[in-house]
Amino acid sequence: MKVTLGKREISALSILISIIFFIISLFIFGISLSKLIILITISSVIAILPSFFYTYLTSKKIRGMEERFPDFLRDILSGVKAGMTLPKAIMHCANIDYGPLTPEVRKMATQLSWDVPFPKVIKSFAEGVKDSPFLLRGATVLLECSRSGGDIAAVIESTIENMTIIKRIESERSSIISQQVLTLIIIQFVFIVILVMVYKLFLPLLSSFYSLKGAQTALLPIAVINPAEAVDHFKTLFLITLIVSALVNGIIIGKTKEGKALMGMKYSIFLLIVSLIAYALFIMPRSVEVKCELPTGIISSGQEVEITCQLLVDVSPIKGVLLNLSLEHPEWSKTITVVTDSEGKFKGKFKIPTIRGNLTIGVSGSYTTGLGESIQIDERIGVEVA
Template identity: 30%
Template sequence: MAKKKKKLVVELDLPKDDKTLKNLYIILFFSIIIGLSSGIMWATNSGFIPTTNGEPMFTNIYCGATSSDEAGNSYQDEFNSAQKPSYKANESCAILRDSPDQLTWSEQPWVDFQSKGKTFDVPGISAEDKIGVVVEQPLEMTCDVLANQPTEYTAAIRDSDGNTIRFFNGTTGKSSDVCLIEIENIDPGENYQVVFFSAQEGQELSSAEFEITVDYYDGIPANMNNKSFWLGPKVELGPFDFRPTIFLNFFGLTFFFLIYPASFYWERVEKKKNEVEEKFPDFLRDMAEYWKGGLSMTVAVQTLAKSEYGALNDEVKKMSDQLSWGIKFSDVIKQFSERVGTPLVKRAITLIAEADRAGGKISDILVTAANDSREIKFLEGERRRAIGSYIAVIWTSYFVFLGVITLLGRIFIPAIAKSNSGDEGSGDSGGANIGNMTIRSIDPLFFVTVFYYGVTMQAIGNGSMAGLMANGRFSAGFKHSGMMIIAALIAFNLLVFNPELIGDSAYEITKSITTSKASYTVGLNPSGGAFIPTPMKWG
């Protein structure tokens, strides 16, 4: 019976091209593309590049290329002209469509009355502005009316002339009495009336309370603010409402993508090399011990390939395989030096290769190289520990600066802006008086913008300085800069970029919504006092 031939398995772990630089170039390519795209998005939405119609270049280009009416006619001319685009043109563009905001007026109970009323306003877009566009603003009023005995009553919404728009007749005390008034569309205007009447002479209503809700359109696109700056879609995250694509974010993201991804990748590469260098002195020391024991370098390396050297394991295994193929020891260690590529390893390997070529006592050279490498790594560790405290100071100072700026943007600026909006009659430009000092009206968004640009540039400067101190290169600190930029993005988006400061739709701080044709006061603005309404008119 013939003997079975044994299979000979040869592991050909041949040296491969180092992909480190290739990966770095790929990361740099995509980082630069994304970073420049973010920069263009910021520049074309921030007013940095002026346009003839005052609208952001981004919306002019996008809407000019995509908007059209029902017949397919383009609105490109409106977005390229010197005048602001019409409301109809905005509605034809997907990113400039208006969405309704909601206002609610909850009134405390009115007590013991025969008839009573209050006036309120309805904001919205004038008829001239919305030509060619159907805009409906529904109103809903729920009410609860009580009396000491079943009493017929009337609740009604009337216009400023007292003409009845909608009414509800009910009887107190009945289970079927559900007081509800719904108006499919209520036009913008002032001095609308909400009134209640007791239909029975001499019988008072003991209590009446109601809630009015109006969905209104302010003419401001849902993705824009009231100064034509890009805000983007709103995202709700628990108790926080924020706009992740607000134009200011792209300023920080520009620098983040340009400097952080490549820096982070290179930091990982350096960390891996450092782990190899940490085990390198132990490897040299063990080789020296085996050499002193009478083993050849080939046998020593092949034996050490079965030991544990952490990040150096793969490299020792490669060296063992190469020696088993008959490659000279001097060539093997040179290839190892090229693969690792650090000055410390190259220095030690050059020394060992020269000793091996000269035929000297290589064990002493190995011990010397091991001690030299260990001392260098020890000194590097000491330097990192010493510099670590300075880097901690840089981070601490940045967070202190970020905290102060966040508090100013969150508390101080809104307080000043609100006080200004309440004193418009005190001067031509409004303002608030503090002692003998008058603080003129301010633009909250301007200060928020300056604050955000400031913390972003501070992040780049602080991070670069940290890298210079740690490694002697500004680029080494870009990873710190990137993380600081992210910290600023999170802080500003969650705490500072609140609706009042960024001009998100029509908030009380802006006092009014202005379109090209008319201006309406923001809010339902119920009258401070009640009045006795005139009898019902059916106009």
């Protein structure tokens, strides 16, 4: 038995799948505000996408039928001019290929061959294409021609001419609007680039604020700033902004180009995917920074030096992280284990042998956030030995 799913059944099934995906993803990826927003967005897309494709395929079929309907009327006109009645002309058209319109034409021809009244056949056709005002007007013309009689050929010929003009105008309009669509897509890409640049400039600025810990200005007490919370808030704000702009631009494109906001979902999904990829690559990853200080700018051979460093993740100091602090040279190296304090700082003493050239301070290790996210730390800083 063949089972056909309608739009309502497809919507219900896709919503169920999106809920299952959301619950499973929560267990796999953990919970954070940014991840929660991304999961909700992806789950919403999963819920909407099947219904959108159903609507999109239906609309594509309708557009194909609209393209071929004037050809169908021309063949009916030829039959009428040859002396056929409207039912006979339609039955004659059943052997002609009209693309997506062919099944409807053959259905009408079959009904007419079974002596179903012509008005009932046309009304049945109109019911099947009720989502298309273009096809409904054509069906109405055929129905009125059968009822009123008169010069049917002239009426059909006038209808064909009007439909051809309408399609030509729609084609020209689509060509003009395509330029606007391209502009909106470019605007979204530029917006993504600007947000990424703002974020990359924002982190060093916040880092400089944190370096002034304890200081205050006339307007802002820097000491009360929590860098980690500030970064997370901005990440969340940027994510929401990217999602909203992608959805809104897609809807505007759909409404402008095709007259239906829902048809803009294909553009929204494309822009949303690009935006989320940009966010995942450039904004979502944690920023790891290691700052190191030496007693003097240049280290002398045989000198004992104390290296003081600070670990910042998203410009916030991290406490209790076990790290490997090393001083490396092509002819010599030494590694010690250190632990960061409440300010993210750690120290290490090294006795420099009699060598010359460049040394490298290495800091390596890993840090696991409270949400189970593992961050790898591997930083290298070059120094000179006199």
